[in-house]
Amino acid sequence: MAETTYNDFVIRFANVNGSGSASANGMFAKALFRMGIPVAARNIFPSNIEGLPTWFEVRVSEKGYAGRREGIDIMVAMNAETFAEDIESLVPGGFLVYDNSKELDVRLRRADINRIGVPISQLVLPEFPNPKHRALFKNIVYLGALSALISIDFDVITGMVSAQFKGKDDLIAPNIHALEIGRNYALNYLDCPLPIQVRYSDAVGDRIMVDGNAAAGLGAIYGGATVCAWYPITPSTSLAEAFEKYCNQLRTGKDGERNFAIIQAEDELAAMGIVIGAGWNGARAFTATSGPGVSLMTEFLGLAYFAEIPAVLWDIQRAGPSTGMPTRTQQGDLLAAAYASHGDTRHPLMFPSTPKECFEFAADALDLADRLQTPVIVLSDLELGMNDNLSEPFDWDDTRRYDRGKVLDRDALEDIEAFGRYVDVDGDGIGYRTLPGTHPEKGAFFTRGTSRDEYAAYTEAPEAYTRNMDRLLVKWETARSLVPAPEVHDEGRRAAIVYYGTTALPIPEALDRLREDGVELDTMRIRGFPFDEEVRAFIDRHEIVFLAEQNRDAQMKTLLVNDLAVDPARIDSVLYYGGFSISADTIYEQVSDYFEARKLPRLRAVSGRRDGAASAGEIGS
Amino acid sequence: MTFVAKPRVHHPQLPLNDLGLTRRDYEGSVSTLCAGCGHDSVSAAIVQACAQLSLPPHRFAKVSGIGCSSKTPSYFLSHSHGFNSVHGRMPSVATGSNLANRDLYCIGVSGDGDSASIGIGQFAHIVRRRINMLYIVDNNGTYGLTKGQFSATNDKGSTSKKGVPNLYAPIDLVSMALQIGATFVARSFSGDKRQLVPLIQAGLKHEGFAFIDVISPCVAFNNHNGSTKSYDYVRGNTGNVIEADFVTPGVEITADYEPGTIEDVAMPDGSTLRLRKLDEQYDPRDRVQALSHVQRAAEEGEVVTGLLYVDPDASDCHEILGTPSTPLNALDESVLCPGSDALERVNASLR
Numbered sequence: 014m015a016e017t018t019y020n021d022f023v024i025r026f027a028n029v030n031g032s033g034s035a036s037a038n039g040m041f042a043k044a045l046f047r048m049g050i051p052v053a054a055r056n057i058f059p060s061n062i063e064g065l066p067t068w069f070e071v072r073v074s075e076k077g078y079a080g081r082r083e084g085i086d087i088m089v090a091m092n093a094e095t096f097a098e099d100i101e102s103l104v105p106g107g108f109l110v111y112d113n114s115k116e117l118d119v120r121l122r123r124a125d126i127n128r129i130g131v132p133i134s135q136l137v138l139p140e141f142p143n144p145k146h147r148a149l150f151k152n153i154v155y156l157g158a159l160s161a162l163i164s165i166d167f168d169v170i171t172g173m174v175s176a177q178f179k180g181k182d183d184l185i186a187p188n189i190h191a192l193e194i195g196r197n198y199a200l201n202y203l204d205c206p207l208p209i210q211v212r213y214s215d216a217v218g219d220r221i222m223v224d225g226n227a228a229a230g231l232g233a234i235y236g237g238a239t240v241c242a243w244y245p246i247t248p249s250t251s252l253a254e255a256f257e258k259y260c261n262q263l264r265t266g267k268d269g270e271r272n273f274a275i276i277q278a279e280d281e282l283a284a285m286g287i288v289i290g291a292g293w294n295g296a297r298a299f300t301a302t303s304g305p306g307v308s309l310m311t312e313f314l315g316l317a318y319f320a321e322i323p324a325v326l327w328d329i330q331r332a333g334p335s336t337g338m339p340t341r342t343q344q345g346d347l348l349a350a351a352y353a354s355h356g357d358t359r360h361p362l363m364f365p366s367t368p369k370e371c372f373e374f375a376a377d378a379l380d381l382a383d384r385l386q387t388p389v390i391v392l393s394d395l396e397l398g399m400n401d402n403l404s405e406p407f408d409w410d411d412t413r414r415y416d417r418g419k420v421l422d423r424d425a426l427e428d429i430e431a432f433g434r435y436v437d438v439d440g441d442g443i444g445y446r447t448l449p450g451t452h453p454e455k456g457a458f459f460t461r462g463t464s465r466d467e468y469a470a471y472t473e474a475p476e477a478y479t480r481n482m483d484r485l486l487v488k489w490e491t492a493r494s495l496v497p498a499p500e501v502h503d504e505g506r507r508a509a510i511v512y513y514g515t516t517a518l519p520i521p522e523a524l525d526r527l528r529e530d531g532v533e534l535d536t537m538r539i540r541g542f543p544f545d546e547e548v549r550a551f552i553d554r555h556e557i558v559f560l561a562e563q564n565r566d567a568q569m570k571t572l573l574v575n576d577l578a579v580d581p582a583r584i585d586s587v588l589y590y591g592g593f594s595i596s597a598d599t600i601y602e603q604v605s606d607y608f609e610a611r612k613l614p615r616l617r618a619v620s621g622r623r624d625g626a627a628s629a630g631e632i633g634s
Numbered sequence: 635m636t637f638v639a640k641p642r643v644h645h646p647q648l649p650l651n652d653l654g655l656t657r658r659d660y661e662g663s664v665s666t667l668c669a670g671c672g673h674d675s676v677s678a679a680i681v682q683a684c685a686q687l688s689l690p691p692h693r694f695a696k697v698s699g700i701g702c703s704s705k706t707p708s709y710f711l712s713h714s715h716g717f718n719s720v721h722g723r724m725p726s727v728a729t730g731s732n733l734a735n736r737d738l739y740c741i742g743v744s745g746d747g748d749s750a751s752i753g754i755g756q757f758a759h760i761v762r763r764r765i766n767m768l769y770i771v772d773n774n775g776t777y778g779l780t781k782g783q784f785s786a787t788n789d790k791g792s793t794s795k796k797g798v799p800n801l802y803a804p805i806d807l808v809s810m811a812l813q814i815g816a817t818f819v820a821r822s823f824s825g826d827k828r829q830l831v832p833l834i835q836a837g838l839k840h841e842g843f844a845f846i847d848v849i850s851p852c853v854a855f856n857n858h859n860g861s862t863k864s865y866d867y868v869r870g871n872t873g874n875v876i877e878a879d880f881v882t883p884g885v886e887i888t889a890d891y892e893p894g895t896i897e898d899v900a901m902p903d904g905s906t907l908r909l910r911k912l913d914e915q916y917d918p919r920d921r922v923q924a925l926s927h928v929q930r931a932a933e934e935g936e937v938v939t940g941l942l943y944v945d946p947d948a949s950d951c952h953e954i955l956g957t958p959s960t961p962l963n964a965l966d967e968s969v970l971c972p973g974s975d976a977l978e979r980v981n982a983s984l985r
Binding site for chain 1: 690691697707712713714719723726734756759763955956963965972977981984
C-alpha cells in the first residue's frame, strides 16, 4: 500500500447531465471546504439540458493550488457512455469508484489502477420504491461511500443536508439514509480509508466559496447600478440572475419598492441600447454577455464611445469564434472588446482574477465609466464566472462615495456662462455633461453618433472632427492611470511571466515546479487596459518575458504591441486554447521547452538575478 | 451643413400659455429636411401640442434612430435633451432612458425604415414592455436619405418615382401595435394638424405606451401618382373613425368639430380625452374590433385615421417592475448601497 497523502488529489465525477448529480457533487466540495481544506471545483458540462455527459472535478490542495492539474486520482464513474475514457483518464495507481451492480467488462479493466466497486443500484433498489428518487439517491449513496473512503467528517455532510433541505424536512431523513447506505457499505465491505485522504486544515482561513458571476452581480449592487438589461447566454446568465437575487434581498425598500430595474431584453443589441439609454439619463447601468453578444453590441459600443456615454459591459468569455464551444472557457475576446466598433474606437478593459476582484471591479467599473464617460468592459470567463472559487471575503468601505464624474447640476449650470458639452475644460479630454431635464434654460444638448463641435452642434468640418478624435485620445491617456494597475512581483530576476484573468490560477503551482528545475520568474498580472506605465517598465526590465494566455492568437500580446509599441520579438507566448482552464502543467512545459529549445541551461544564471538589480522585494501595485 | 440656431426673438403678440411661454419656446433648430416634407409638419404639431398643454419645455427626453424622421428631434423642444442613436434601436434607448428617469416626458420619433425593417424587433418589444412614452412613426414608405428605396410599409403595387412597382406586401405598424397590446394606438396624417395635435396631446398624457403612425409624404421620392403615401392619395383615401380632442383640467383647447356622438374619457392626471365618434358602431376601447376595422379598411384601400384604441387604465413598465416614485437616477448611496454589515452576512452565507 502506498504512503498515505492528505488533502492533495484531484477527484472527478462522471455523470449524465440532468441526473441530479450537481447537488451531491457540490456538497462534496463544500464539505471539504468546511473542513478548512482549499478546494477548486470545476463543472465541465455540455451545451445540453439532459442526457449528455457532464463532469465535476475538484482539485483538493493543502498548498492552495487552485489551477487545473492534469491526471485524475479518484474517478467516480457514473456514466456508462463515457466509462472507457473515464477509466483512461486515471493516473497509474489511481482509484476507480464505480457501480459494480453489474460486473465490469473485462476489456475496461486496467491493471495499474485500483477498482472500488460499490453496488449502488442494488443498494438503492429495495430502499427507494420511486424510480425517480432512486436515480437521485444514487448520487447521495456514492457521496456517503466517499465519506468513509477518504475520511470526510460525516457530521459535516449530514449537517449540510439538514441545512440544504431546511423547510422541506421530509427530504432530510431519506437523504441521510442514502448517505448512510453508502457509508456503511464502504465501512463494512471495502478497505477504508484509502491512502488518499482528507483531514481538517486551517488553510482556508476566513475565505469564502463563490462563483465570479455571483460576486459581480453583488458588486454591481454595491456600486450603485440601478438598471440591468441582459439577454440569456452561457456563461453570463448567472451574473444577471445573481444581480436580481441579491437585489431582491438587499435593494428592496421597506414599502416593497424595488430600487432597481431589470429587463431581460429581446436580444443583446437591445440590452446594450437600454444600458446606453439609462447611462445617458444618469442611471448606473450594466449588461452581461459573452462573445456572440459582444459581436451584436458592437455598433452600440461605438456610439457610446463617440457620443461619450457611460456603460458597463461584463463579457464572460467562452470558446469562440461563432458558437464555438459555448460551455468551455477561453480568453478569446480581448481584441473584439478592446476595439469593438467600426472607425477608430478603443474601450478600457478590466481583467479580474478572483471572485473578490469581480466584486470590486463591478463597483469600480461603474465609477470608471462615469468618470471617463465611456463604455468599460470587464473581461471575465466561464472558468471564473461559473465555478465556485475560493476567495478572500468581500469588503466594503462605508465611507466610499460613488464617483459620478463630471455632471453639472442645476446650481452649477446657473454659475456658468456658456455650456459646451465637449469642451475640454480641464485638459484631461473629458467634458462636462448634463442630464436631461436639469435646467429650464441651460445645459440641453443633442447627443448624436454623428460628428459635432465642442458645443454639440452637428458639423462635418474636418478640423472639428479631427479635434474631437484627438481629444478622445487625450481621454485615453487619462484612462491609463485610472484602470486597475498591474500586480507586480519583481525580485530582480532576468526572466518573467506576464498573465491576466484566470490564467493566474495555476501560476503559483507552475512557478513552484519551475523553481525546482532552477527556473525562477518574476511575475506581472495585468489588470487593466490601456496599460499603466509600469507594464512597459516591467517588460523593459526583463530579458526574457513570457506572456501566458488562453487564446490562439496571443491577443494580449497584440494589445501590448498596439498600445505600448512593445517589440513583438520581446514577448514569448505561452498559449492554451483547448477549452479547459489552462493548467500548471501547460505553463511548466511551454516555459521548460523554451529553455530546452534554445539550449539554455535551466539555471539561475539565465533565469536568476539581473546584474545590479535591487535585492528581493515587491514592487507594489 | 452647419447647425443653424433660430433667433430667440418673439413676436410681442404671440399668445402665452399657462407657463407664460409662447409657441416659440417649444421650437427647435431650423429643419434641414426638404421643403414641404411631411415630417416638418409633425414637428410643428409636437410644438403646438406641448405649448398648448403648457408642459415645461425642458422636461422631455427626445430619442430617435436613424433616417430623415430621426433627425427631427432637433427641430422641436430645443430646451430638452435629445438623443439621435443608431438605426432601428431607438426603442431600447428610450427604454433605458425611461427606466432611469420616469418623471420626464419621453417622445420617440422613428421612421418606417427605422421601425418596420431594421428595428421591427425593438418596436415589437417596446410595445410589450409598455414604456411610458409617445412613439411617433413618420411613415413615408420610402428611404429618403439613401434616395428613394421602398420601405416595408410601402403598399404592394405602389410605384417608385421611376414607375417601378413594389412587389411585396406591407407591414402595418398600427395592426402590429394593436396585436401586441399597445394601450394607445392612433393613425394620422401629417397634413391634418387638426387631427394630429390632439392625438399627440392625448398620447403624451397617456400613462403607458402611446403609438401614433403618421402618414407623412416624402416630397422628394414618394409624392407622385403611383404612390399610396402621397399627399393626394392620402387626402383622397382617408377614413376617420373618431375625432379625438384633448382637454386639460382647466381650459378646452379646440372645439370646432362637426357634431357627433361625444364621449369623454377621464385621464389619470385629471384631464379629459374627448372622443367624437364618426362611426356609431366604433368603440375605441375594444382592441379586437380596432384590429379588424383597420385591416378590413386596408383591404378596401382605405387608410383609417384617428384614435383607434385606448385603454384609459393602462399601466406602464415602472408599475410592472415596482420601482419607486423617485427616479432611479436620483437615488444615492444611502438607498443603493446595502453597506458593510449586510456584506458580512453575505460572506457568512458563503462559508
